[in-house]
Amino acid sequence: MKNKIKPGAVTETTFYILLSLYNKNHGYGIMQFVEKETNGRVIMGPGTLYGAINNLLEKKLIEPINQYEGNRRKEYIITEEGKGLVHNELKRLEDVYRTAIKIVKGDMDND
Amino acid sequence: MIKKRRIFIDPINNQIKWLNGMAKKGYRLVDVKGFTYNFEECKEEYIYNVEFVAHKSKKEIDKYMNLLSELNINTFIKKINIGKRSIGNYRWRTYGKNSMKIVPTGLELLILEKRNDGNPFELFTEADDRIVYYRIIRNAFSLPVPFLLIGTLYGNPRLSLLGKDYSNFIPNIMINYLGIFICILFALVAIKYTFLIRREKSSIL
Numbered sequence: 001m002k003n004k005i006k007p008g009a010v011t012e013t014t015f016y017i018l019l020s021l022y023n024k025n026h027g028y029g030i031m032q033f034v035e036k037e038t039n040g041r042v043i044m045g046p047g048t049l050y051g052a053i054n055n056l057l058e059k060k061l062i063e064p065i066n067q068y069e070g071n072r073r074k075e076y077i078i079t080e081e082g083k084g085l086v087h088n089e090l091k092r093l094e095d096v097y098r099t100a101i102k103i104v105k106g107d108m109d110n111d
Numbered sequence: 112m113i114k115k116r117r118i119f120i121d122p123i124n125n126q127i128k129w130l131n132g133m134a135k136k137g138y139r140l141v142d143v144k145g146f147t148y149n150f151e152e153c154k155e156e157y158i159y160n161v162e163f164v165a166h167k168s169k170k171e172i173d174k175y176m177n178l179l180s181e182l183n184i185n186t187f188i189k190k191i192n193i194g195k196r197s198i199g200n201y202r203w204r205t206y207g208k209n210s211m212k213i214v215p216t217g218l219e220l221l222i223l224e225k226r227n228d229g230n231p232f233e234l235f236t237e238a239d240d241r242i243v244y245y246r247i248i249r250n251a252f253s254l255p256v257p258f259l260l261i262g263t264l265y266g267n268p269r270l271s272l273l274g275k276d277y278s279n280f281i282p283n284i285m286i287n288y289l290g291i292f293i294c295i296l297f298a299l300v301a302i303k304y305t306f307l308i309r310r311e312k313s314s315i316l
Contacts, residue, residue, distance in 0.1 A: 027182060043233075044236050046179055048235045051235075
């Protein structure tokens with residue numbers, strides 16, 4: 001596959017954008033989704049959002065969906081490739097989480 | 112309505128600070144033409160940012176502006192002249208993705224405006240994005256320096272090239288000083304962005 005993405009190469013912002021597009025969504029909706037899911041910790045800048053959307057479109061991980069007339073907001077949805085990437089990333093994160101918990105858990109309880 | 116004229120050494124950071132200072136005093140930008148800014152008094156507070164977009168094509172900028180308007184961000188277009196050699200309405204850019212391409216002149220800076228909702232107004236919220244962006248600005252300011260310097264020192268520029276002899280009013284040597292002065296200003300901006308890139312890089316673990 002030409003656009004194969006290396007494991008671990010997905011930034012947090014990109015990962016959240018992919019998750020926000022399991023249901024069709026537009027730019028503003030994506031931003032709100034990320035803000036809400038991270039309790040306001042991640043507020044995406046417009047430049048980052050624009051760059052990430054274009055990058056995902058280029059790699060065919062998301063696609064634009066047909067807009068009906070009168071709707072100037074562009075909407076996007078995740079592709080099968082995009083979902084594949086999310087699954088791989090989720091497995092990777094699970095591994096990281098499991099290892100971290102195994103090693104750090106006792107320490108954290110003392111905090 | 113008040114009118115202000117301003118020229119900025121660093122047209123990005125200094126301009127952001129100045130616009131936000133005006134906003135704090137209760138002014139909102141109405142329009143900008145060249146170095147002239149018109150403001151109106153406004154009860155609500157707005158927050159500003161300035162984005163360097165000279166490396167982007169017109170089509171790309173339009174696409175970007177569409178997204179900005181979806182995000183309730185207003186935009187103003189401000190033209191500046193750096194790092195380009197223009198012939199009529201076309202010019203040769205020496206930086207960015209479209210470098211070495213002849214592209215139509217037009218947009219240079221976007222002034223972004225949104226309602227102040229208490230959150231900081233950042234364009235790029237990923238360090239990688241910021242590094243790419245700062246590099247483009249650094250190159251835009253640093254690449255013209257050798258050309259300008261050679262042009263100033265060896266090209267012997269004088270206003271008489273404009274068709275009339277102005278040397279009684281402005282001595283030719285002043286043009287040389289001006290050229291060198293502009294070189295220094297550009298170099299300072301380039302150095303500033305080099306440091307910003309370094310800072311971003313060292314923040315990545």
